[in-house]
Amino acid sequence: MPELAKAYEPSPVEEKLYAAWLDSNCYHASPESTKPAYSIVIPPPNVTGVLTMGHVLNNTIQDILCRKARLDGHEVLWLPGTDHAGLATQTAVEKALRKPDELPPRVREVLESLDHVWDRTQNKPKLALNRHNIGREALLKLIWAWTKDRGGIIIQQLKKLGCSCDWERERFTMDPAYHQAVQEAFVNLYHKGYIYRGNRMVNWCPASLTAISDEEVISTPQKGKLFTMRYEVQERPGVFLEIATTRPETLMGDTAVAVNPRDPRYQSYIGQHVLRPFPPASIPIVADEHVDFEFGTGVLKVTPAHDKADFEIGQRHNLPIIDVLTPDGKINCPAVPELHGLDRFEARKKSVEMLQALELLVKEEPYDNNVGFSERGQVPIEPRLSEQWFLDYRKMLGGTMIEEALKAVREQVIRFYPERWEKVYNHWLENIQDWCLSRQVFWGHRIPVWYRNGQTKAQRESPGAEWIQDEDSMDTWASSWLWAYATMDEPTRKKFYPTNALVTGPDIIFLWVARMIIAGLEFNPAQSAADPGSRNYLEANRAFKDVYFTGLIRDKQGRKMSKSLGNSPDPLALISKFGADGIRFGLMRIAPQGQDIRFDEKQVEEGRNFCNKLWNACRFRTMHGEIDPLADPSQHKLSPFAEHILQTLDAVITKIDAGFKNYEFSLIASTLYEFVWDDLCARYLETAKADFQNPDSPTRAGTLATFDYVLNKVLRLLHPYTPFLTEELWLELGFSKETIQFQPWPTVSHFTFSNAGPQLARDLYATVDTSRRLRGEFLIALNKKVAFKLKTPHPITNDELSVLSSLINAESLELVSEAPAKTPMLFSPLGDLYLPLDGLIDLAQEKIRLEKEILKAQTDLDREQKKISNEKMCANAPAEKVLEWKQLAQEAQEKLTNLQSQLSQL
RNA sequence: GCAGCCUUAGCUCAGUGGUAGAGCAUUACCUUGACACGGUAGGGGCCACAGGUUCGAACCCUGUAGGCUGCACCA
Numbered sequence: 003m004p005e006l007a008k009a010y011e012p013s014p015v016e017e018k019l020y021a022a023w024l025d026s027n028c029y030h031a032s033p034e035s036t037k038p039a040y041s042i043v044i045p046p047p048n049v050t051g052v053l054t055m056g057h058v059l060n061n062t063i064q065d066i067l068c069r070k071a072r073l074d075g076h077e078v079l080w081l082p083g084t085d086h087a088g089l090a091t092q093t094a095v096e097k098a099l100r101k102p103d104e105l106p107p108r109v110r111e112v113l114e115s116l117d118h119v120w121d122r123t124q125n126k127p128k129l130a131l132n133r134h135n136i137g138r139e140a141l142l143k144l145i146w147a148w149t150k151d152r153g154g155i156i157i158q159q160l161k162k163l164g165c166s167c168d169w170e171r172e173r174f175t176m177d178p179a180y181h182q183a184v185q186e187a188f189v190n191l192y193h194k195g196y197i198y199r200g201n202r203m204v205n206w207c208p209a210s211l212t213a214i215s216d217e218e219v220i221s222t223p224q225k226g227k228l229f230t231m232r233y234e235v236q237e238r239p240g241v242f243l244e245i246a247t248t249r250p251e252t253l254m255g256d257t258a259v260a261v262n263p264r265d266p267r268y269q270s271y272i273g274q275h276v277l278r279p280f281p282p283a284s285i286p287i288v289a290d291e292h293v294d295f296e297f298g299t300g301v302l303k304v305t306p307a308h309d310k311a312d313f314e315i316g317q318r319h320n321l322p323i324i325d326v327l328t329p330d331g332k333i334n335c336p337a338v339p340e341l342h343g344l345d346r347f348e349a350r351k352k353s354v355e356m357l358q359a360l361e362l363l364v365k366e367e368p369y370d371n372n373v374g375f376s377e378r379g380q381v382p383i384e385p386r387l388s389e390q391w392f393l394d395y396r397k398m399l400g401g402t403m404i405e406e407a408l409k410a411v412r413e414q415v416i417r418f419y420p421e422r423w424e425k426v427y428n429h430w431l432e433n434i435q436d437w438c439l440s441r442q443v444f445w446g447h448r449i450p451v452w453y454r455n456g457q458t459k460a461q462r463e464s465p466g467a468e469w470i471q472d473e474d475s476m477d478t479w480a481s482s483w484l485w486a487y488a489t490m491d492e493p494t495r496k497k498f499y500p501t502n503a504l505v506t507g508p509d510i511i512f513l514w515v516a517r518m519i520i521a522g523l524e525f526n527p528a529q530s531a532a533d534p535g536s537r538n539y540l541e542a543n544r545a546f547k548d549v550y551f552t553g554l555i556r557d558k559q560g561r562k563m564s565k566s567l568g569n570s571p572d573p574l575a576l577i578s579k580f581g582a583d584g585i586r587f588g589l590m591r592i593a594p595q596g597q598d599i600r601f602d603e604k605q606v607e608e609g610r611n612f613c614n615k616l617w618n619a620c621r622f623r624t625m626h627g628e629i630d631p632l633a634d635p636s637q638h639k640l641s642p643f644a645e646h647i648l649q650t651l652d653a654v655i656t657k658i659d660a661g662f663k664n665y666e667f668s669l670i671a672s673t674l675y676e677f678v679w680d681d682l683c684a685r686y687l688e689t690a691k692a693d694f695q696n697p698d699s700p701t702r703a704g705t706l707a708t709f710d711y712v713l714n715k716v717l718r719l720l721h722p723y724t725p726f727l728t729e730e731l732w733l734e735l736g737f738s739k740e741t742i743q744f745q746p747w748p749t750v751s752h753f754t755f756s757n758a759g760p761q762l763a764r765d766l767y768a769t770v771d772t773s774r775r776l777r778g779e780f781l782i783a784l785n786k787k788v789a790f791k792l793k794t795p796h797p798i799t800n801d802e803l804s805v806l807s808s809l810i811n812a813e814s815l816e817l818v819s820e821a822p823a824k825t826p827m828l829f830s831p832l833g834d835l836y837l838p839l840d841g842l843i844d845l846a847q848e849k850i851r852l853e854k855e856i857l858k859a860q861t862d863l864d865r866e867q868k869k870i871s872n873e874k875m876c877a878n879a880p881a882e883k884v885l886e887w888k889q890l891a892q893e894a895q896e897k898l899t900n901l902q903s904q905l906s907q908l
Numbered sequence: 909g910c911a912g913c914c915u916u917a918g919c920u921c922a923g924u925g926g927u928a929g930a931g932c933a934u935u936a937c938c939u940u941g942a943c944a945c946g947g948u949a950g951g952g953g954c955c956a957c958a959g960g961u962u963c964g965a966a967c968c969c970u971g972u973a974g975g976c977u978g979c980a981c982c983a
Contacts (some may be wrong), residue, residue: 009945193968221982228983247983260983293983302983309983371982422912426978429911433979453960508978556978580945590932592921596914598976600920611945622942672922672930695941696913 006624006734012581012610012615016726020161022223022458029166029742031079033493037063040076041819042068042165043486045506045514047083050094051111055601056507058573062586063552063667065165069722070662071502073747074857079498080166081489083173084153087316088446088478089210092133092141093354095276095445101133112147116140125896133411139230145445150178156838159574163723164582175481176447181487185450185462187525188439192248192451192460196397197439198456199389199451203310206386207376208331208346213390219383220372228369229354230299231362233259234274236284243268243276243287244364246298248371249308250700251349254327254335257286258304260315263289265300279360283339288319293764299754299877310385323387331384346384358787378700391449391474392441398524399534401501404431406523406535407516415540416519419550419665423508430512439480445679446475459532482518486545501528504546507554510676516544525623549663553598576606582723592722593672612675617718619683620731623709626694626749631737638704644753646763651712652679652750682712689763713737715748772801778838 022030031041041300044062045651047057061427068080098105102113113127114120117137121128129135159170173180191197229250232242234286243872245259261268268287272356275284292311306316307325316323326335335351340356341349357363374383399406408431409492411424418424440449449472452459459465487499500522506515522535522545576585588609593599623629635648656676661670664729693705714737721728721742730740875886 006942009943142957221979250981294981298983300983304983311981312983372980373982384918425912429979511978556976597921602932605920607945608931611943614945615943618946620942625942668922676930683943684947691941735972783940 006617006621008618008621010581010727012583012726013578014731014808016162016164016582019726019729020164023166024169026741028077028741029168030170031168031397031494031498033079033497035497037075037077039079039498040068040071040074041079041081041501042503042505043081043489043501044083045176045510046083046173046482047156048087049084049092049149050087050091051154051156053156053163054570055573055589056154057160057591058163058585060505061160061163061556062167062509062590063550064503065163065586065725066502066590066667066722067165067505068276069725069743070747072743073718073721073745075478075746077497078166079168079494081170081171081173082157082165082167082169082853084159084175084488085154085482086149086174086176086446086478088441088475089212089214089443090478091145091149092443092445092465093210093825095141095145096133098122099136099144102127102131105357105622106148106151107529109841111146112143116143124127135445141444144181149174153645162171162574162577162582164427164586165325166725169493171489174634175485176667180454180481180484180488182462183484184447184476186474187484187521188480189217189462189796190452190525191393191398194397196395197391197393197460197495199391201381201387201389202392203313203385204289204388204390204761206329206388207378207381208329209376209381210443211329213386213438214376214383214439215438215479221372223370224373224382226369226371226373227366228298229357229366229427230364231357232364232894234279235287236277236828237269238274243271243301244299245301245303247303249305249350249836250353251304251333251341251346252308252334253303253353254281254323254324254338255305255307255342256303257306257316257321257324257857258286258288259719260288260290260293260302260304261300262291262293262295265293265295267295267300273404279362281335281451281485286319286321288315288321290318305386308385308686310369312489313385313387315600325387327384327386328775329386331381343843350609357554366887390438391451393439393480395437395520396436401537403520406540408517410523410540410544413537413540415537416544416546417548419548423511423549423551423839426508426511427516429904431515434522437599438481440472440474441475442473442479443475447473447479447481448475470894478518479513482514484525487525492535495527500542501546503550505550505552508551509554511551515549521545523616547700548665553593555599555601559774571603576603580606580610581613581726583613583727587612587675587723590667591675593668612679613724615683616678616716616727619687620677620713620735622687623713624735626706629713629735630707630710631714633707633714635704635708635711638707639760640704640708640755641689641693641701642759642761642763643686644704645759647681647686647712648708648751648753648755649760652713655715655719655748655750671723674716674723678716678720680783682716685763717742717746718748744805795906815860 028659030511032040037827044064064080068078095109098109099113102110114122116136119127119129119131133141141466149815153174158293161169175184188197198716203745205216205219206212207214210476226248228246228248230246231250231253232244235241235243243259247253259276261272263269263272271287272361272784274287276287277283278285279517290302292315293300302315303323304312304315306323308327313323314320326333327346328334331346332345332346335342344352353368354363375381376383393402397403406426411427418427449462450462451472452461452465452469453472454466454469459469464471486501486504487495490499493695494522504515504518521542523540525545526539528542530539533675538657555860573585580588585606588608590600592605593611618824631770635644654673657673658670660806661667661673690705690709693699693702696702701707701761711729713735717728717732717737726745729742732738738745759836
């Protein structure tokens with residue numbers, strides 16, 4: 003038996019084992035396997051990203067599920083990969099290009115090969131390195147080089163965490179096969195008539211110069227100002243209408259003012275005109291229900307080009323649309339030279355000054371409102387009219403998509419954990435808006451639509467030389483919504499689709515989760531012949547059976563983790579300090595279902611300590627002889643402590659099985675923590691020392707066998723959470739020569755023993771809770787009248803024998819003189835106990851203890867008697883409850899009497 | 909405005925009708941023979957507040973307050 007190190011050192015073990023696992027190719031999922039399938043697709047991280055605590059949480063959970071499924075005998079596919087993350091990656095690369103000298107060598111090399119932007123003689127760029135100067139083709143080359151350079155990082159980091167992905171199947175959303183699937187999906191939707199190109203109001207990001215979808219707009223409260231200005235009524239010289247606005251800089255684009263037709267203040271003005279000050283124009287006063295007459299003055303300036311609601315009013319009243327902003331958010335209005343070319347926020351100040359000068363500004367008051375921000379550009383979005391591609395969700399699946407998508411979740415064909423996210427999902431689907439699919443971004447899947455002389459064709463390949471492809475690319479989510487099946491080839495899909503679980507954060511429930519469900523229903527990847535409205539169809543084409551929503555990881559103060567706050571710990575540093583198992587276990591222990599987590603390094607430290615505790619329990623075991631991998635406690639005479647831990651282990655297995663069914667990961671972790679720390683180490687191990695050190699003990703073999711049996715199961719139970727530690731111990735202790743990863747999941751044992759042994763152990767543990775005190779104290783706790791026999795190597799006086807007898811409240815205590823043991827042993831009909839005599843020495847201490855006990859017993863008794871004497875209470879409580887109280891009262895009474903008699907004998 | 913979640917020890921959180929729990933922190937003691945990444949003993953709580961249901965509420969119901977999140981509005 004090898005001597006284990008005094009403390010568990012994770013790093014070398016992790017390195018060694020992970021390499022061995024990869025060598026054995028054990029994570030490769032075979033479609034030909036006859037084992038039942040279990041599959042998960044990873045939520046693909048950004049290809050250029052690095053591991054965050056969020057990834058650690060998310061991927062630990064997936065790894066736990068996959069490892070558990072392997073122990074359950076499944077053929078497991080955990081499919082890894084990365085997302086090209088269109089705009090995000092393009093923005094990152096463009097930013098990096100501003101400092102060409104700091105570029106990674108491979109990217110720099112590509113840059114230097116671009117003759118149109120790189121001056122080789124001077125070794126510097128000829129032009130500013132932005133996407134317009136570089137051009138589509140060259141920028142894509144640079145981004146490809148960038149992704150090749152950075153793309154492997156996060157994958158390597160996931161391996162450090164111990165993730166058991168099928169790395170041979172790593173996918174990237176820009177892989178040729180995946181690209182083809184994305185294009186096919188678009189073309190398919192186009193030909194079904196679900197996709198259209200339209201000139202509509204979109205959310206425009208003036209920093210990234212692209213449209214973004216509603217889901218990517220983040221509304222943020224801003225301290226702004228509400229300006230009230232006045233326009234003169236043309237038909238009534240000298241009469242002014244007061245108008246409230248937060249955006250005076252757009253007034254050049256006003257083509258009407260609107261009032262509510264039911265507003266008595268303004269009814270007589272409807273149909274008349276007001277004079278817009280600059281550029282001067284007469285614009286009509288229209289009546290529109292949209293106007294809230296509580297807000298401001300009840301008069302709304304209508305700027306159809308720069309506000310969604312105003313655009314709709316404009317449509318209703320046939321108003322002209324005057325665009326006064328450039329795509330990058332500057333004023334475009336040569337008629338007003340003071341403002342022309344100014345940034346929109348500078349123009350706001352300037353236009354207020356101009357209104358003031360014309361005496362048209364009535365007042366200016368502070369006003370908090372919510373402003374939509376672009377997630378990527380970190381600037382307020384600008385509603386803007388532009389030509390984009392849209393998907394009309396409502397037409398999908400022959401018009402029944404929304405209904406079916408709701409049904410799938412409502413009828414739990416797809417189950418959400420925790421369930422409450424169903425409401426959020428339902429609400430989104432019920433109020434769904436068309437999806438703006440196109441992006442003015444180079445990096446991504448280009449829209450597969452071609453134009454020639456006013457003709458339009460949607461197909462994957464160019465129809466011919468004169469045809470020109472649409473310039474735009476698709477929203478990155480219009481590629482990742484196919485991730486659950488487009489990552490699989492035909493045989494793989496047959497075996498592993500639908501996937502079993504999706505583990506992700508609720509922040510992308512609309513962006514990704516709901517859309518994956520929709521894609522599954524629409525594209526029928528299972529090639530189901532069933533009617534799309536049928537349950538069979540839903541079951542065959544659900545992207546996943548269960549969705550587990552993790553919480554967000556926050557810092558200790560409850561703030562989101564972010565780079566700018568610098569409150570995001572580096573998971574790799576934590577792994578090297580505390581071990582992958584430490585971070586995994588520590589995090590899982592405090593990550594209840596769907597609750598946000600306040601993260602603190604202490605938790606990881608606890609995880610590490612736990613690993614070390616188990617390590618040392620095993621180390622202790624190895625000091626007492628060879629492990630028997632087939633140990634069967636039922637073949638041996640068992641101490642009460644052995645019987646107790648066997649019984650407890652069964653309860654633990656039952657609890658963990660239920661936990662896995664309900665995705666209660668922190669419950670499972672706590673259960674294992676308590677079992678290992680308290681039951682195994684603090685109690686069983688301490689009591690087992692007696693047997694281990696005493697060759698004469700009749701229960702020694704049973705105690706050893708039980709230890710081996712328990713460890714054997716515990717290692718397997720823990721393996722999903724702490725794969726490295728458990729594998730190392732499994733192999734080192736010699737439970738098997740084979741990896742632990744495919745061993746069967748432990749089941750509840752079928753041992754039968756009378757409850758007396760475990761009960762005796764429980765009594766002892768309850769009174770004398772933890773380890774070392776047991777030596778002297780558990781005797782006191784023995785309150786049962788039993789006939790004991792004592793073997794002891796030490797000389798023992800009759801007085802001592804009688805004190806001992808009274809302490810343990812023995813019916814009788816007989817000293818067995820023949821063949822004295824090497825250590826004292828106490829034999830009882832309930833089990834044999836190791837008996838160090840140290841405990842007898844300090845009787846004074848025991849006396850204090852007894853007094854405490856008596857106090858507690860007295861309170862117990864009082865409480866139970868109070869319950870029993872409450873007639874109303876007894877009349878209404880269930881009969882068995884009342885019986886229980888009486889029993890408890892009786893026991894408390896007995897205990898009290900016992901303790902008192904013990905005290906008097908001390 | 910609508911919806912969801914949260915409020916329990918100094919901190920981070922479990923608990924879900926029947927005696928208030930864990931880890932960390934803290935106090936005292938212990939180099940001890942698996943483990944100082946350890947052990948023993950302690951201190952620390954009107955379970956946010958107010959009503960209600962119940963023999964009994966941290967737990968169920970209603971309301972209030974505070975915090976967080978999402979959606980809508982956002983002139």
